[in-house]
Amino acid sequence: MPLLEGDPLSFPRVIVSTRSMSENRTGTWRTLRPVIDASKCTGCLICWKYCPEACVTLTQKVPVIDMNYCKGCGICVEECPAHCVDFPAEEPV
Amino acid sequence: MKKVLMGNHAAAVAAALARVQVTVGYPITPQTQVYELLAEMKLNGTLAGEFIAAESEHSVMAAIYGAATAGARTFTATSSQGLAYMHEMLHWVAGARLPVVMVDVNRALGAPWNLGTDQTDSLSQRDTGWIQIYCSTNQEILDSVLMAFKIAERVMIPTMVVLDGFTLSHSYEPVDVPAQDDIDAFLPPFKPELTLDPKRPMTFGALVGPKDYLRLRRRMAADMAEAERAIDEVGREFGERFGRFYGQLDAYRCEDAETVLVTSGAVGSTARAAVDALREQGLAAGNLRMRSFRPFPAQALRAFVRPGMRLAVIDRNYSPGAGGIFAQEIKAALYPRSSASVHGYVAGLGGGDITVELLQEVWRRVHDAAAAEPEPASWVEDAR
Numbered sequence: 001m002p003l004l005e006g007d008p009l010s011f012p013r014v015i016v017s018t019r020s021m022s023e024n025r026t027g028t029w030r031t032l033r034p035v036i037d038a039s040k041c042t043g044c045l046i047c048w049k050y051c052p053e054a055c056v057t058l059t060q061k062v063p064v065i066d067m068n069y070c071k072g073c074g075i076c077v078e079e080c081p082a083h084c085v086d087f088p089a090e091e092p093v
Numbered sequence: 094m095k096k097v098l099m100g101n102h103a104a105a106v107a108a109a110l111a112r113v114q115v116t117v118g119y120p121i122t123p124q125t126q127v128y129e130l131l132a133e134m135k136l137n138g139t140l141a142g143e144f145i146a147a148e149s150e151h152s153v154m155a156a157i158y159g160a161a162t163a164g165a166r167t168f169t170a171t172s173s174q175g176l177a178y179m180h181e182m183l184h185w186v187a188g189a190r191l192p193v194v195m196v197d198v199n200r201a202l203g204a205p206w207n208l209g210t211d212q213t214d215s216l217s218q219r220d221t222g223w224i225q226i227y228c229s230t231n232q233e234i235l236d237s238v239l240m241a242f243k244i245a246e247r248v249m250i251p252t253m254v255v256l257d258g259f260t261l262s263h264s265y266e267p268v269d270v271p272a273q274d275d276i277d278a279f280l281p282p283f284k285p286e287l288t289l290d291p292k293r294p295m296t297f298g299a300l301v302g303p304k305d306y307l308r309l310r311r312r313m314a315a316d317m318a319e320a321e322r323a324i325d326e327v328g329r330e331f332g333e334r335f336g337r338f339y340g341q342l343d344a345y346r347c348e349d350a351e352t353v354l355v356t357s358g359a360v361g362s363t364a365r366a367a368v369d370a371l372r373e374q375g376l377a378a379g380n381l382r383m384r385s386f387r388p389f390p391a392q393a394l395r396a397f398v399r400p401g402m403r404l405a406v407i408d409r410n411y412s413p414g415a416g417g418i419f420a421q422e423i424k425a426a427l428y429p430r431s432s433a434s435v436h437g438y439v440a441g442l443g444g445g446d447i448t449v450e451l452l453q454e455v456w457r458r459v460h461d462a463a464a465a466e467p468e469p470a471s472w473v474e475d476a477r
Contacts, residue, residue: 004308009315011308012188013249017288017296 026053028073032087037064040084047076047085098268100261101126103231104170104196104254107238109134110276111194114142114283115160117153119175120445122208123258124198127170129177136177142166150175154182161191162297164288166242169193172258173200173214181216183251186391187222188309189298190316192245192252192283196240199358199409200258201443209444211256212358212410216386216418221436222313224252224320231266231360232337239271239280240331244323247282248316257359259444271335279334317388324385325393341390342397343382346372350379352403352460357383357419360407367452378456383419391426402433405459407452408470409441416470424467436462437470451475 036047043061055069056076065076077085098106105127108116116135118128134140142165147153153169161167171179176197186193186210201211215225226241228234234256239254289297301309325340332338345365347353356364361382371378383390383395383403408417415421420437427433432454436459441447455473 004311007308007311009312011312013309013312013316014287014297015299015301015305015309017299018294019296020294021299029311 025068027066027068027069030067030070031090032072032074033067033090034065034072034074035078035086035088036062036065037084037086040082042082044081046079046081050075050079065090094270094272095267096270097265098231098270099126099263099265100231100234101170101198101263102130103235104238104256105130105134105255106270107235108194108275110271110278111239111242112141112142112166112282113167113194114165115145115167116140116142117145117147117155117156117160117167117169119147119150119171121150121172121175123200123262124170124172124175124196126262127196151182152180154179154186156326157193157394158182158186158189158191159289161186161193162189162289164283164285166283167191167193168195169335170196170198171317172198173202176214176326176447177202177217180221183218183221183223185298186251187313190249190313192242192249194232194241194245195251196238197251197253197255198258198262199255206430207443208258210260210359210385211442211444212408212418213412215253215255215444216410216412218253219387220256222229222250223387224248224250224317224324226252226254226324226384227357227386228256228261228384229343229359229382231261231264232268234261235268235270236285236335236339239276242283243280244255244320247323247327248320250288250313250316250320255358258269260359260394269289269335275334279331289317310361310416321385321388321390323393339384341383341385341393343384345380345382347379347397349377349380350402352405353379353381354452355381355383355404355406355419355423355457357386358409360409360441360452363447363449364407364452366449367456370449371453372436372455376456376460378460386419386422389422389426393429394423395424398427398431398433400432404433404435405442405455406435406437407447407455408437408439409447411439411442411470420470434467436467436468438473439470444476446465447477448477450477452476
């Protein structure tokens with residue numbers, strides 16, 4: 001049985017990482033995918049405001065969702081006043 | 094300078110003397126005056142640090158977690174339901190090894206509603222990884238908050254300073270408040286090795302595997318053992334500077350005591366009066382006050398106990414299905430080598446009075462029992 005007796009007690013108190021959290025692509029967690037219908041979008045910015053991942057960008061009138069980080073939580077689908085975000089299932093990998 | 098302070102104000106004054114950089118708070122009876130006085134001091138310029146009014150106790154500890162990670166000396170206070178609501182964040186702060194100091198003013202947990210003092214709130218946080226120190230006077234509250242910063246920052250473990258609701262929190266006593274210069278000499282500024290810094294980006298608390306997790310907890314265990322020494326050493330240093338000495342245990346007239354009242358918190362002061370009364374009747378009584386509960390002072394306790402000694406443990410707390418919590422831990426610490434017997438008494442839950450008379454009755458009952466066979470938890474109250 002491996003005892004930890006020989007393991008130094010100088011083990012650090014905390015472990016930190018210097019790697020960027022942007023490498024952590026949480027989009028792989030998604031099972032449902034938000035799709036904005038550009039013809040119905042009013043550009044009101046509610047989806048940008050409510051996105052908890054801050055992965056909705058506003059470079060044009062119709063927002064763009066960064067699928068590398070969108071976890072598919074569906075908050076934008078629920079909050080969109082124009083009901084223009086569809087939420088189909090992701091294709092199984 | 095001598096001042097007349099309520100327990101809550103003694104805690105707030107100590108935090109300001111410790112030059113806390115970030116105070117976060119949320120009101121809850123009977124702790125609110127700690128938070129109110131600090132807010133007032135912030136307003137009149139006597140508290141230099143930041144003061145944040147949060148929207149809940151969970152948010153309080155979350156904000157403290159951020160501030161302490163950024164390298165600030167941090168302080169807060171809470172009670173009862175507020176502490177329970179904070180529970181998740183207590184684990185985060187301890188695991189992140191942040192030397193936060195928090196005052197918990199003991200109050201009974203619902204249901205049903207009750208505002209009286211009861212230690213079950215703080216004791217049910219025993220496995221979160223916080224040091225816990227229990228106070229018996231307002232002077233000890235002020236001194237313990239100051240010492241808590243030094244202990245916490247030495248071992249990098251957050252520290253909870255616990256006091257009895259109303260009995261201490263709202264009672265006025267004379268308190269010697271040291272001069273700021275003397276406090277500064279005792280407690281230098283907090284200088285952590287690692288801090289949140291935009292110039293050196295780092296991720297704190299990111300996912301680790303079981304090999305590292307086990308070793309992080311083992312390191313915490315080693316630092317908790319170090320905290321036992323730190324509590325005694327800082328208490329001694331404090332005594333050399335300010336004339337009031339502290340440690341993990343506080344024994345009163347125990348040299349030749351055959352039966353000892355074991356107490357924690359404000360009951361410790363009452364127990365001294367009970368011991369004096371019993372001594373006047375020629376009885377070999379003593380009081381052992383447990384100042385620290387985490388780390389549990391097991392070594393100090395084993396050194397204190399003599400063969401055949403009877404310990405009458407007064408628990409103003411209760412773990413349903415198990416008994417008084419101090420009694421359980423004392424039994425575990427003394428098992429199996431000690432011939433001392435441990436007798437558990439649950440009393441004063443929900444703010445009931447634990448009087449000098451009641452403590453004498455408990456002492457006599459334990460002392461006069463025919464056999465030293467410990468009883469399971471006995472429930473008692475003062476009939477007067």
